[in-house]
Each structure stands twice: as structure tokens, then as C-alpha cells.
Amino acid sequence: MVPVDYYIILSAILFTIGVTGVLIRRNALIIFMSIELMLNSSNLAIVAFSSAIKSFSGQIFVFFVIAVAAAEVAVGLALIVEIFKSKHSIDVDQISSLKG
């Protein structure tokens, strides 16, 4: 028997690690991975609540979140590859102009 609070605290900690990754890393790929970590931690909280109230809707919501994350990764990585082609760097400090 695990109190649902434990899952929520774990989810909050993982989310904070993701936020920290977005804030302190300069590599665009690592920032993107941190965003995935945040999505994942929120999924964990949703499934924990859905399991606590014994409903399937939360699990289906998480299924949709996973599908949206897959779409987001496909487009985001394509953008990062394009940025690398034009700037020859994925350091977000170097990407300071919109002009290609």
C-alpha cells in the first residue's frame, strides 16, 4: 500500500529536475530532453490520481499525452537539425537572432 502523496511528491521532484534542466543547460537537445522529463512526471501524477479514484479516463488522457509528445519530438528535432545546419551550433546562447 503506497499513499498517493508519495507518487505526487516524486512527480513534483522529477518536474523540478526538468525545470532545472531547461534553466541551466545550454545544449538545445538536453533542454528538449528535460521537457520530455517534465511531460513524463505530469503523466505519472495523472496515472496516480486515476488509479486512486479507480477510473480509466486518466489513463486514456496519458495515452493522448504520449501521442502528442511523440508529435512534438518529431517536429522539435527537425527544427533543431535545421538550426544546426544554418548556425553550426546547438548552443542556445549562440542562437540570438531570428535571421536564418
Next chain:
Amino acid sequence: MTLDLALFLVLALVAIATALGMLLSRNAIYSALFLVLNFVTVAVFYLLLGAPFIAMSQITVYAGAIMVLFLFVIMLLGADALPKTDVLPWQKPLAIALAVVLAAESTFLLVTKARPVGDILAPADAANSMENLRQMGLVLFNQYLLPFEVTSILLLVAMVGAITLTKKEKGGQK
């Protein structure tokens, strides 16, 4: 201490350690592999919560498809660590301090202010069986049919977007 509580605590330690490993390792490949381990740990949490279908989707979609795509792009762009730059030297300590504040605040609010929802029992044998999958399919295709179809359009748009972003125009510069 019951068996699933012990399992939860060990897995929680692994999840936090791999997330920190992702955050702190200099090499992007190591970060990606740490993140794969984190996703697999979360999949085991889903099994503990009685959601076997989500656990399997997590492994196939996140650990399988998404992270393979990440590793592919890392190898395409070169895995070497970025050179150190000193733009905004005060930004990193400030970010860490604010993250600690966020962690304390969210944990405090969630634990003290949230209405208690109850405990999660060890999943019954029925939870990790075909019966669970059948019920979930019924809910998905009756109650949530429209979002399911919209998701297919979203995936198509993402696919077309990724192809048009990276492909070269025929004959010369893009």
C-alpha cells in the same frame, strides 16, 4: 513496510538518480541513456499503479521511438560537449535557487493543501490482465473516439511538418 512500498522507494531513488544523471552529465549521449532508464522506471511505476497498457506504451513510444530519435539526432549533430560560455554567469546559481524554491513550494502545497485522495493498493491480479485492456479499449473507442481520431491527424501533421522542415528543395538551395 509492505513489499510494494519498498519497491516504490527503491524505484523512486532510481528515478531521481537517473533524472539527475540526465541533468548533470556533460555528454549528450549519456544524458539520453539516463533518460531511457528513467522512462523504464516510470513504466514500472505504471505497472504498480495497475496501468499495464500505459506502461507498455511508455516503453514502446518513449524508450523505443522518442529516445531512438534523440540518439539519432545527437549522433547526427556530433556528441561532443559544447564549449563553456560565460554569457550570464549569475544565471546558473539563480536558476538552481529558484528550482529549490519551486520544489519546496509544490511539495508543500500538494501535501498540505490537497484533499487526501487515499492510498493505492497493490494492483489486483485482474488489473494486469486482458480484462483491463478490454475495459480500456471500450472506454477509448466509445467515450473518447473523437480525440482518438484527432490524434491521428495530429500525428500526420507532425510527420508532414518534420519532412518539409528537413528536406531539400529540388534543384539547388532550399
